[in-house]
Amino acid sequence: xxxxxxxxxxxxxxxxxxxxxxxxxxxxxxxxxxxxxxxxxxxxxxxxxxxxxxxxxxxxxxxxxxxxxxxxxxxxxxxxxxxxxxxxxxxxxxxxxxxxxxxxxxxxxxxxxxxxxxxxxxxxxxxxxxxxxxxxxxxxxxxxxxxxxxxxxxxxxxxxxxxxxxxxxxxxxxxxxxxxxxxxxxxxxxxxxxxxxxxxxxxxxxxxxxxxxxxxxxxxxxxxxxxxxxxxxxxxxxxxxxxxxxxxxxxxxxxxxxxxxxxxxxxxxxxxxxxxxxxxxxxxxxxxxxxxxxxxxxxxxxxxxxxxxxxxxxxxxxxxxxxxxxxxxxxxxxxxxxxxxxxxxxxxxxxxxxxxxxxxxxxxxxxxxxxxxxxxxxxxxxxxxxxxxxxxxxxxxxxxxxxxxxxxxxxxxxxxxxxxxxxxxxxxxxxxxxxxxxxx
Amino acid sequence: xxxxxxxxxxxxxxxxxxxxxxxxxxxxxxxxxxxxxxxxxxxxxxxxxxxxxxxxxxxxxxxxxxxxxxxxxxxxxxxxxxxxxxxxxxxxxxxxxxxxxxxxxxxxxxxxxxxxxxxxxxxxxxxxxxxxxxxxxxxxxxxxxxxxxxxxxxxxxxxxxxxxxxxxxxxxxxxxxxxxxxxxxxxxxxxxxxxxxxxxxxxxxxxxxxxxxxxxxxxxxxxxxxxxxxxxxxxxxxxxxxxxxxxxxxxxxxxxxxxxxxxxxxxxxxxxxxxxxxxxxxxxxxxxxxxxxxxxxxxxxxxxxxxxxxxxxxxxxxxxxxxxxxxxxxxxxxxxxxxxxxxxxxxxxxxxxxxxxxxxxxxxxxxxxxxxxxxxxxxxxxxxxxxxxxxxxxxxxxxxxxxxxxxxxxxxxxxxxxxxxxxxxxxxxxxxxxxxxxxx
Numbered sequence: 001x002x003x004x005x006x007x008x009x010x011x012x013x014x015x016x017x018x019x020x021x022x023x024x025x026x027x028x029x030x031x032x033x034x035x036x037x038x039x040x041x042x043x044x045x046x047x048x049x050x051x052x053x054x055x056x057x058x059x060x061x062x063x064x065x066x067x068x069x070x071x072x073x074x075x076x077x078x079x080x081x082x083x084x085x086x087x088x089x090x091x092x093x094x095x096x097x098x099x100x101x102x103x104x105x106x107x108x109x110x111x112x113x114x115x116x117x118x119x120x121x122x123x124x125x126x127x128x129x130x131x132x133x134x135x136x137x138x139x140x141x142x143x144x145x146x147x148x149x150x151x152x153x154x155x156x157x158x159x160x161x162x163x164x165x166x167x168x169x170x171x172x173x174x175x176x177x178x179x180x181x182x183x184x185x186x187x188x189x190x191x192x193x194x195x196x197x198x199x200x201x202x203x204x205x206x207x208x209x210x211x212x213x214x215x216x217x218x219x220x221x222x223x224x225x226x227x228x229x230x231x232x233x234x235x236x237x238x239x240x241x242x243x244x245x246x247x248x249x250x251x252x253x254x255x256x257x258x259x260x261x262x263x264x265x266x267x268x269x270x271x272x273x274x275x276x277x278x279x280x281x282x283x284x285x286x287x288x289x290x291x292x293x294x295x296x297x298x299x300x301x302x303x304x305x306x307x308x309x310x311x312x313x314x315x316x317x318x319x320x321x322x323x324x325x326x327x328x329x330x331x332x333x334x335x336x337x338x339x340x341x342x343x344x345x346x347x348x349x350x351x352x353x354x355x356x357x358x359x360x361x362x363x364x365x366x367x368x369x370x371x372x373x374x375x376x377x378x379x380x381x382x383x384x385x386x387x388x389x390x391x392x393x394x395x396x397x398x399x400x401x402x403x404x405x406x407x408x409x410x411x412x413x414x415x416x417x418x419x420x421x422x423x424x425x426x427x428x429x430x431x432x433x434x435x436x437x438x439x440x
Numbered sequence: 441x442x443x444x445x446x447x448x449x450x451x452x453x454x455x456x457x458x459x460x461x462x463x464x465x466x467x468x469x470x471x472x473x474x475x476x477x478x479x480x481x482x483x484x485x486x487x488x489x490x491x492x493x494x495x496x497x498x499x500x501x502x503x504x505x506x507x508x509x510x511x512x513x514x515x516x517x518x519x520x521x522x523x524x525x526x527x528x529x530x531x532x533x534x535x536x537x538x539x540x541x542x543x544x545x546x547x548x549x550x551x552x553x554x555x556x557x558x559x560x561x562x563x564x565x566x567x568x569x570x571x572x573x574x575x576x577x578x579x580x581x582x583x584x585x586x587x588x589x590x591x592x593x594x595x596x597x598x599x600x601x602x603x604x605x606x607x608x609x610x611x612x613x614x615x616x617x618x619x620x621x622x623x624x625x626x627x628x629x630x631x632x633x634x635x636x637x638x639x640x641x642x643x644x645x646x647x648x649x650x651x652x653x654x655x656x657x658x659x660x661x662x663x664x665x666x667x668x669x670x671x672x673x674x675x676x677x678x679x680x681x682x683x684x685x686x687x688x689x690x691x692x693x694x695x696x697x698x699x700x701x702x703x704x705x706x707x708x709x710x711x712x713x714x715x716x717x718x719x720x721x722x723x724x725x726x727x728x729x730x731x732x733x734x735x736x737x738x739x740x741x742x743x744x745x746x747x748x749x750x751x752x753x754x755x756x757x758x759x760x761x762x763x764x765x766x767x768x769x770x771x772x773x774x775x776x777x778x779x780x781x782x783x784x785x786x787x788x789x790x791x792x793x794x795x796x797x798x799x800x801x802x803x804x805x806x807x808x809x810x811x812x813x814x815x816x817x818x819x820x821x822x823x824x825x826x827x828x829x830x831x832x833x834x835x836x837x838x839x840x841x842x843x844x845x846x847x848x849x850x851x852x853x854x855x856x857x858x859x860x861x862x863x864x865x866x867x868x869x870x871x872x873x874x875x876x877x878x879x880x
Contacts, residue, residue, distance in 0.1 A: 007865070037798060037800070037860065037865065039798075039858070039859060039860055039865075040798060040800060040801070040860050043800075043801065043860055043861075048801065048802055049800050049801065049802075054800040055800060057799075157859075282855075292858070293858060293865045294855070294856070294858045294865055294866075295855075297865055297866060298853070314853070315853050316855075317855045318855045319855070320855045320856060320857045321857060321859075322857035322858065322859045322862050323859050324859065324861045324862070331857055333855070333857070358477060358479075358480060359497075360477070360480060360483075360489050360494040360495060361480070361483065361488065361489065362488055362489075390830075390833070392857070392862065393830070393833060393834070393857065393862055393863070394833070394836070395857050396834070396836075396837045396854075396856045396857055396867075397836045397837055397839075397840055399837075399854065399855055399856055399857065400837055400840040400841055400844065400846075400854055401840055401844075403850075403854060403855065404840065404841075404844035404846065406840075406844065410843075413738070413754070413755050414836075414839065414840055414843060415722075415734070415735075415756075415757045415758045415759070415760045415773070415839055415843065416734070416760060416836045416839055417760045417761060417762035417771055417773070417832070417833065417835050417836055417839065418479070418732070418733060418734045418762065419479060419597075419761075419762045419763050419764065420477065420479055420480050420483060421764045422762050422764070422832065422833055423833070425447070425477065425479075425733045425734055425737055426734075426737065427836075
């Protein structure tokens with residue numbers, strides 16, 4: 001049995017079926033969609049993608065046809081009885097509740113937009129954007145009530161992408177971030193570059209401002225109140241782990257479900273994958289909660305192989321992420337300077353400004369690379385990139401280097417590709433390594 | 441003393457000056473330019489870049505001002521006397537020859553377009569494109585004699601880029617390649633995709649056709665003759681190593697100058713860097729001759745640090761290269777399937793077709809990734825990419841993985857960045873690894 005029909009659940013299904021075609025697979029999905037790209041929601045809101053349906057990679061019938069899976073839509077798991085090996089299921093459209101048994105259970109209940117307990121946060125004004133139900137409500141609100149004035153609470157990836165999306169829809173957008181800078185997964189010096197990009201497209205960015213509550217037509221902050229037609233929450237993602245926790249499965253960091261490297265939860269025959277569970281951070285060497293589609297897909301695939309009788313492990317993450325805010329690309333991998341210090345590293349860091357292409361080549365534009373290494377060993381710990389088109393995907397080069405445990409000299413020695421339309425002869429990541437080499 | 445004022449020589453200069461400011465540095469350059477991007481020549485010919493001067497990164501005076509270097513232009517080294525530690529210098533503009541002594545000598549004489557001994561190849565019709573002198577002659581020819589009909593001999597990177605450049609100038613372009621497919625550094629199945637791109641923009645591509653000679657107005661092939669106003673050679677790059685060889689320095693693969701990991705040539709106090717010398721291939725574990733600006737810059741920097749009394753090594757290359765032919769991007773790293781077999785590996789290989797962005801995202805287009813691994817160990821040996829904009833720079837991810845000695849499972853586990861404008865949730869390189877994992 002699989003609880004949850006998005007990436008964390010469905011990537012497992014075909015692996016299970018491949019390994020053990022004799023198993024009956026039942027998927028319970030409380031919503032109306034399977035296997036969709038929640039990351040695409042801002043692009044539907046902004047009009048780049050013309051409908052929510054486009055974000056659906058595979059429909060329930062696809063799974064039924066291909067892998068013979070019994071996919072039950074609008075079926076919600078209400079409780080897990082680990083002793084009886086049963087799940088209590090509410091069939092919303094049938095209006096009845098019943099129990100279903102399982103041998104193996106994959107919990108893939110996903111995550112939700114974090115909702116701090118502020119007055120009015122559950123009012124109709126306030127929207128999360130973590131799944132397609134959220135997106136549907138938000139779009140309905142924008143189209144019926146209107147969204148001339150939009151306030152985004154939280155300056156992470158989702159908040160920033162939603163701010164841009166509403167700018168594209170012609171709204172007046174205010175972004176409120178409680179921390180000292182937007183994009184808290186970057187160091188503040190790099191976050192400031194992203195804030196500048198937002199300001200350039202007309203977003204009213206307010207950092208260091210805390211939201212204290214919501215009135216029916218405004219957002220209340222510590223400083224003043226902001227008249228608004230619609231609020232988007234971009235404060236973070238919380239794991240949907242209440243069901244698992246109530247059943248007695250162990251919860252860990254930020255209440256995410258505890259799993260081992262094979263995605264086994266704390267009870268035999270029970271597995272978890274995706275936004276509801278934790279991930280091992282290879283550099284920080286601690287468990288983290290990271291709600292990302294890539295991670296969900298990989299963890300689910302690993303769980304599926306294991307459930308199907310094979311052997312697979314999910315070694316962990318290095319915290320790679322990328323986003324595009326207007327024409328500015330933003331990426332990060334590994335640990336930021338502040339994260340590294342927090343985990344106990346003594347670090348050296350450099351920030352360099354280079355060019356995305358050979359300086360003389362049309363379309364060349366600025367790219368800023370910040371690189372962080374351990375002092376003494378010179379080991380690469382992380383990197384952040386902000387720049388124009390073509391800048392951000394370079395972060396993957398450094399994600400591999402971080403994973404491989406390379407030091408900055410080894411990064412400097414990398415045989416990276418070069419041609420004038422793609423890079424200067426010293427690629428920006430090599431320039432950063434060359435400068436950082438002097439400091440470690 | 442440095443012989444050669446381009447990347448192989450000049451990247452060393454500031455390192456030498458930094459390490460040993462007491463040293464007198466003399467640079468002999470037989471041409472009219474220092475530190476230029478020969479890789480940019482096709483873009484000047486094609487009109488993307490408006491003049492040859494734009495390709496010059498640093499002029500002689502820059503080196504004089506910054507590092508106090510005695511840069512002598514139009515001064516050609518005619519002979520090296522290793523016993524007397526002297527170089528015989530021809531000062532072309534002064535019309536005289538003299539001898540200059542040295543303590544350390546860096547040979548950075550570069551490379552030239554290979555010219556097989558065919559009848560008529562030294563005629564005025566036939567142009568190389570290896571340095572700015574070549575480019576000047578070629579542009580003069582095109583502007584005075586005209587270049588309505590252009591024949592490119594050789595289907596490697598330079599040949600293909602020049603073919604595109606002349607298409608942009610409005611010429612009728614024929615490309616003749618003696619081998620079975622263009623882009624011989626790729627496997628033929630991937631090369632065929634590049635040939636299709638060339639054909640789409642109107643280049644008459646003839647593979648498996650050998651050029652046997654040149655008449656004053658036509659190219660003679662084994663099959664017929666091609667009327668032409670201008671010929672571009674793109675057969676490959678030969679090291680300018682005659683000077684070094686005549687002096688008694690050891691020559692190796694393809695007559696490139698033998699160097700060790702610190703860029704020391706076979707005689708103490710003599711160094712070599714750039715297109716004139718060989719490089720260690722980390723996967724093939726043999727010396728190769730690879731004429732690339734990135735390699736020249738790195739080798740020269742290493743030589744400079746060592747000459748300046750420091751310690752630096754150039755560990756080697758994995759053969760990464762990238763190019764853009766019209767709107768098609770092409771890249772490769774490591775060993776191709778055929779190269780791997782030649783070196784003694786038993787390999788497994790897959791070719792997958794994916795998308796550069798999330799399928800629903802505007803601008804998403806096809807990307808083909810071929811990936812080669814060692815059977816048994818699963819070690820990643822190389823990869824090739826052909827695709828639309830945004831495809832090719834991904835090769836760097838695999839260049840790092842090849843360098844780190846990763847196997848395909850480790851590649852599959854990589855935490856690469858994902859957002860809809862940049863990639864599907866499974867990046868194409870991960871899709872390739874996932875498929876290849878099944879075969880090793």
